[in-house]
Every structure is written in C-alpha cells, then in structure tokens.
Amino acid sequence: xxxxxxxxxxxxxxxxxxxxxxxxxxxxxxxxxxxxxxxxxxxxxxxxxxxxxxxxxxxxxxxxxxxxxxxxxxxxxxxxxxxxxxxxxxxxxxxxxxxxxxxxxxxxxxxxxxxxxxxxxxxxxxxxxxxxxxxxxxxxxxxxxxxxxxxxxxxxxxxxxxxxxxxxxxxxxxxxxxxxxxxxxxxxxxxxxxxxxxxxxxxxxxxxxxxxxxxxxxxxxxxxxxxxxxxxxxxxxxxxxxxxxxxxxxxxxxxxxxxxxxxxxxxxxxxxxxxxxxxxxxxxxxxxxxxxxxxxxxxxxxxxx
Numbered sequence: 001x002x003x004x005x006x007x008x009x010x011x012x013x014x015x016x017x018x019x020x021x022x023x024x025x026x027x028x029x030x031x032x033x034x035x036x037x038x039x040x041x042x043x044x045x046x047x048x049x050x051x052x053x054x055x056x057x058x059x060x061x062x063x064x065x066x067x068x069x070x071x072x073x074x075x076x077x078x079x080x081x082x083x084x085x086x087x088x089x090x091x092x093x094x095x096x097x098x099x100x101x102x103x104x105x106x107x108x109x110x111x112x113x114x115x116x117x118x119x120x121x122x123x124x125x126x127x128x129x130x131x132x133x134x135x136x137x138x139x140x141x142x143x144x145x146x147x148x149x150x151x152x153x154x155x156x157x158x159x160x161x162x163x164x165x166x167x168x169x170x171x172x173x174x175x176x177x178x179x180x181x182x183x184x185x186x187x188x189x190x191x192x193x194x195x196x197x198x199x200x201x202x203x204x205x206x207x208x209x210x211x212x213x214x215x216x217x218x219x220x221x222x223x224x225x226x227x228x229x230x231x232x233x234x235x236x237x238x239x240x241x242x243x244x245x246x247x248x249x250x251x252x253x254x255x256x257x258x259x260x261x262x263x264x265x266x267x268x269x270x271x272x273x274x275x276x277x278x279x280x281x282x283x284x285x286x287x288x289x290x291x292x293x294x295x296x297x298x299x300x301x302x303x304x305x
Contacts, residue, residue, distance in 0.1 A: 065207075189202075
C-alpha cells in the first residue's frame with residue numbers, strides 16, 4: 001500500500017500544501033483530488049491508495065485548510081480557489097489530469113478546467129457548488145442561510161486531545177458513516193497539536209464561516225463575485241468530459257446544484273450513488289472507485305455524454 005507524503009507549492013504566505021501518493025516521476029498520469037469545505041487532503045486516503053496503482057495521486061489542502069495558507073476573510077471566492085489550483089498544476093507541470101472533486105472542491109476543478117483547458121483529460125465531480133449565472137438574483141442572502149454561516153462560528157475549535165476529538169466526531173451524525181481510517185486521517189491532519197497537548201482545528205470556525213458565505217450565496221443564486229466578476233459562466237466552456245455525481249441521501253440543494261452544473265457543461269454525463277450521503281469518498285470508497293473506473297473507461301472511448 002502507498003503511504004502519502006507531503007509537498008508544498010508557492011511561497012510561505014501563499015503556500016498550497018499537498019499530499020502525494022506515489023512518486024512525481026513515476027510516468028503514471030496524475031489524479032488530482034479536491035476535498036470539500038472544512039477537510040484536508042488525507043481524507044481521500046482510502047480512495048487515493050487504490051488509485052495509486054494507476055495514477056500519481058495528488059490531493060490539495062485548499063486555502064484556509066490544513067497546512068495551506070490562511071488569507072483574510074474576503075479571499076475565499078470561488079476564483080481564488082481555482083487560481084490556487086492552477087498555480088499547483090503549472091508549478092508541478094501536470095497534464096492529462098483526472099480531476100476528482102467533492103462539493104466546493106469539485107467547483108475548484110470545474111473552474112480550473114476552463115482556465116487550463118489543455119491540462120485535463122476528464123473530471124469526476126461529486127455534488128459541486130454551482131449557481132446558474134443565467135438565473136442570478138440581485139437579492140440579499142436569506143435569514144436562514146445567514147444564520148447557517150453564523151452558526152459555523154459556534155463550532156468547538158479545540159479538544160483536550162486528538163482522541164477526544166476523534167470520539168466527539170465519531171458520535172456526530174455528519175461523521176457517523178465515515179470509515180475509521182478517513183476520520184482518523186481528518187483528526188490527524190485537520191487539527192494542530194498545541195504546546196499543552198490540546199488539539200485545535202486548522203480550518204478555524206472563523207475561516208470556515210468565511211468559506212461558507214459564498215457557498216450559501218451560490219446555493220441561493222445571489223453570488224455576485226468580486227471585482228473579477230462571477231466565474232460560473234465558465235462552466236459552459238469546459239472542453240473535457242465531465243461526470244456530475246449526486247448521492248441518494250444528501251440534501252436536496254446538492255441535487256439542484258448538480259442539475260445546474262449538468263445544464264451548463266457541454267460534455268457531461270451523470271452518476272448517482274445509492275444509499276450514500278454527501279461524503280462518498282469517506283463513506284463508500286469502493287463505490288467511488290467503481291464509478292471512477294467506469295467513467296475513465298467511458299471517456300477514454302469518447303462515449304459521452
């Protein structure tokens with residue numbers, strides 16, 4: 001089995017940290033894995049270990065997460081994450097990439113595939129965060145979503161020990177279906193050990209709240225972007241085959257956003273995971289590996305959409 005090791009790209013104040021399964025000069029094509037909000041690269045370990053037999057596997061700590069840089073609260077726009085990803089791809093000179101992303105991390109891949117169209121061979125995106133820019137609304141965020149963004153600030157940031165954090169998360173409904181290796185990887189790499197032995201979230205509640213705000217705005221079709229504009233129109237320019245996946249047991253809004261993505265992307269197919277919640281890679285890695293292999297074979301034959 002292949003154990004990951006850590007590398008990083010960029011200067012300290014813009015550093016993007018990665019986990020790497022395999023060797024960069026192996027001659028295998030790259031698989032590039034992007035986690036969702038609040039997590040870290042190693043939560044992909046169950047999937048990445050299997051993919052490493054055919055790919056050199058990279059997984060990012062997205063900005064604000066893990067060992068990557070932690071910019072100010074107004075620097076977590078969708079285009080910021082996509083530009084980080086492009087920096088990694090160009091610095092490592094990756095091409096023929098199989099991009100595999102989850103939730104907001106899936107959005108990073110979709111946008112990067114427009115910015116660097118020659119670098120990607122295919123994308124498998126699970127419940128990406130997507131708005132339809134053609135249906136954008138000029139309206140404030142709803143009170144319900146505003147409360148959700150604020151509620152993130154009340155999350156417990158520290159625990160007495162890594163074991164205490166593991167036990168708390170193991171009992172939480174959101175993590176109840178995660179495999180034990182996935183959850184332990186999250187605790188090990190998603191928390192920093194303090195001098196007194198306590199552990200603290202690397203993606204602090206303040207950072208996660210800043211990341212969550214534009215996500216909620218996209219869900220409600222009110223995301224306006226920053227001075228660079230709204231990048232979601234880029235999805236209609238993606239040239240490689242894309243599979244947009246949903247799960248049976250996730251929230252309805254994820255299925256709505258997947259439908260938005262499928263309506264925008266030119267070369268698109270769709271997949272549904274039965275009996276699984278939002279975090280497929282951590283709940284049912286073997287189901288995901290089967291789907292990834294099927295999409296790889298289908299897109300290699302040009303059988304899309």
